[in-house]
Amino acid sequence: MEQVYFDHAATTPPRSEVVEAMLPYLRERWGNPSSLYATGVRALEGMERAREELAALLGAESDEIIFTGSGTEADNHALIGASHSLRKKGDHIITSAVEHHAILHTAAFLEECGLRVTYLPVDGTGTVDPADVRAAVTDRTILVSIMHANNEVGTVQPIAEIGAICRERGVLFHTDAVQTVGHLPLDLSEMPVDLLSLSAHKLYGPKGVGALYLRKGARVRSFVHGGGQERGRRASTENVASIVGLGEAARLARHEMDWESEHSAKLRDLLIRGVLEQVPDAVLTGHPQRRLPNNASFCFAGVEGESILLNLDLEGFAVSSGSACNSGALEPSHVLLAMGLPRELAGGSLRVSVGRDSTVDQVERFLEILPQAVARLRNMAPLTRAVPQ
Amino acid sequence: MTIPEPDKIIDLRGTPCPLNWVKTKLRLEEMQPGQVLEVVVDDGSPARNVPRSVEAEGHRVLALTDGSGGVHILIERR
Numbered sequence: 278m279e280q281v282y283f284d285h286a287a288t289t290p291p292r293s294e295v296v297e298a299m300l301p302y303l304r305e306r307w308g309n310p311s312s313l314y315a316t317g318v319r320a321l322e323g324m325e326r327a328r329e330e331l332a333a334l335l336g337a338e339s340d341e342i343i344f345t346g347s348g349t350e351a352d353n354h355a356l357i358g359a360s361h362s363l364r365k366k367g368d369h370i371i372t373s374a375v376e377h378h379a380i381l382h383t384a385a386f387l388e389e390c391g392l393r394v395t396y397l398p399v400d401g402t403g404t405v406d407p408a409d410v411r412a413a414v415t416d417r418t419i420l421v422s423i424m425h426a427n428n429e430v431g432t433v434q435p436i437a438e439i440g441a442i443c444r445e446r447g448v449l450f451h452t453d454a455v456q457t458v459g460h461l462p463l464d465l466s467e468m469p470v471d472l473l474s475l476s477a478h479k480l481y482g483p484k485g486v487g488a489l490y491l492r493k494g495a496r497v498r499s500f501v502h503g504g505g506q507e508r509g510r511r512a513s514t515e516n517v518a519s520i521v522g523l524g525e526a527a528r529l530a531r532h533e534m535d536w537e538s539e540h541s542a543k544l545r546d547l548l549i550r551g552v553l554e555q556v557p558d559a560v561l562t563g564h565p566q567r568r569l570p571n572n573a574s575f576c577f578a579g580v581e582g583e584s585i586l587l588n589l590d591l592e593g594f595a596v597s598s599g600s601a602c603n604s605g606a607l608e609p610s611h612v613l614l615a616m617g618l619p620r621e622l623a624g625g626s627l628r629v630s631v632g633r634d635s636t637v638d639q640v641e642r643f644l645e646i647l648p649q650a651v652a653r654l655r656n657m658a659p660l661t662r663a664v665p666q
Numbered sequence: 667m668t669i670p671e672p673d674k675i676i677d678l679r680g681t682p683c684p685l686n687w688v689k690t691k692l693r694l695e696e697m698q699p700g701q702v703l704e705v706v707v708d709d710g711s712p713a714r715n716v717p718r719s720v721e722a723e724g725h726r727v728l729a730l731t732d733g734s735g736g737v738h739i740l741i742e743r744r
Contacts, residue, residue: 318684323690 278594281639286630292481298525320517329525334527343489343507348455348476349379351489354500355451355472356383359420359477367417371395373405374615402564403432406572410485414446425454429612430563431572440469471495482526486519523663537633542570544631551644577625580654588650599626618655672704679736687696687719697743713737
């Protein structure tokens with residue numbers, strides 16, 4: 278049975294070009310990039326080439342890129358680093374209710390440290406209203422952090438408008454762009470964004486490496502303490518091979534993003550149309566137009582998302598569910614609840630995210646299997662029995 | 667010999683060794699043979715090390731001049 282991977286929002290398969298680019302940095306050019314002799318300089322060369330490739334993808338200067346261990350670390354760096362640097366200026370952070378846990382849990386940690394956090398609501402499509410950002414900014418606000426696109430429902434946020442408000446009010450603006458870098462065009466030379474987080478493995482790069490874009494002049498304190506790597510902004514010997522992989526993934530994305538987004542969007546639209554037509558009581562989640570090109574997400578009344586996921590797995594399809602089994606109780610996604618979906622509907626969520634290797638044939642087979650799986654599960658066990666009210 | 671006008675200029679003042687050389691090398695890689703790159707580095711060890719690495723890599727140092735708070739290195743890409 279062919280295994281079909283429809284979970285590109287979770288991770289993407291590293292491209293063969295990426296793996297090939299990395300191998301010399303594991304085999305021959307394994308030096309420490311901080312060493313002054315030739316072995317170190319060869320590693321440094323690979324790392325700096327990667328920094329320039331990533332900067333070119335983002336429309337940034339290479340000096341504005343800090344390599345990190347992950348997108349989550351970049352998010353932590355942005356929030357905790359900015360809070361430390363600007364503590365004298367203020368103690369208030371604004372974010373949204375639909376952020377990734379890398380932001381929400383970091384914000385909760387900062388609340389424990391004495392900061393105040395405003396969690397902005399979203400509308401039924403998962404969109405933050407820039408007017409709410411404007412209304413929430415006070416003289417004590419030091420940072421606004423709103424994601425570029427949501428990882429569960431794919432809604433793309435109006436970050437240009439939000440960033441413009443922040444600039445006008447003299448507040449730093451951070452965006453978690455883990456889902457969009459390499460998939461949607463971004464030009465930070467034009468965009469009013471001060472900090473941006475990204476992760477290599479979401480754009481066909483390796484796991485264990487990410488980056489924080491830090492606009493020149495933005496005051497954000499070092500987050501990992503130790504040596505002077507990354508110009509003193511992130512201690513730790515760099516993960517050179519993975520950084521090289523990120524650089525290659527960025528280079529490929531810069532050249533192929535347009536084609537890939539168009540390809541993904543075509544399959545996404547086939548999926549959305551097919552699911553809504555063929556599965557009774559299916560609801561599209563996220564914004565109908567302003568959404569990631571690869572994301573089709575749904576809720577199905579009267580069935581658990583996890584059960585659909587496991588059934589589809591048996592048929593060879595890898596997809597994701599927004600709900601997670603926690604201590605025996607099915608906890609619906611915080612994103613769907615923030616969008617105003619009732620708990621029983623939010624418990625039946627499914628995220629299908631396609632990629633560059635996905636095909637029309639795979640989508641058509643999926644559309645044959647999904648309606649049967651949902652119907653079977655609905656007949657077997659109504660959701661109301663499984664979800665504590 | 668007349669000193670040619672540079673095709674590209676990069677200011678690497680404040681960039682330590684060997685990062686200044688690596689950045690110089692990456693710029694040279696993007697250029698065509700015969701084109702000229704002007705690199706501004708700090709006086710002291712950068713002004714000694716970068717030209718040495720440039721020549722070791724097979725490129726040609728056309729001129730080395732002090733001025734405007736740094737040392738200007740004119741390099742012909744080979």
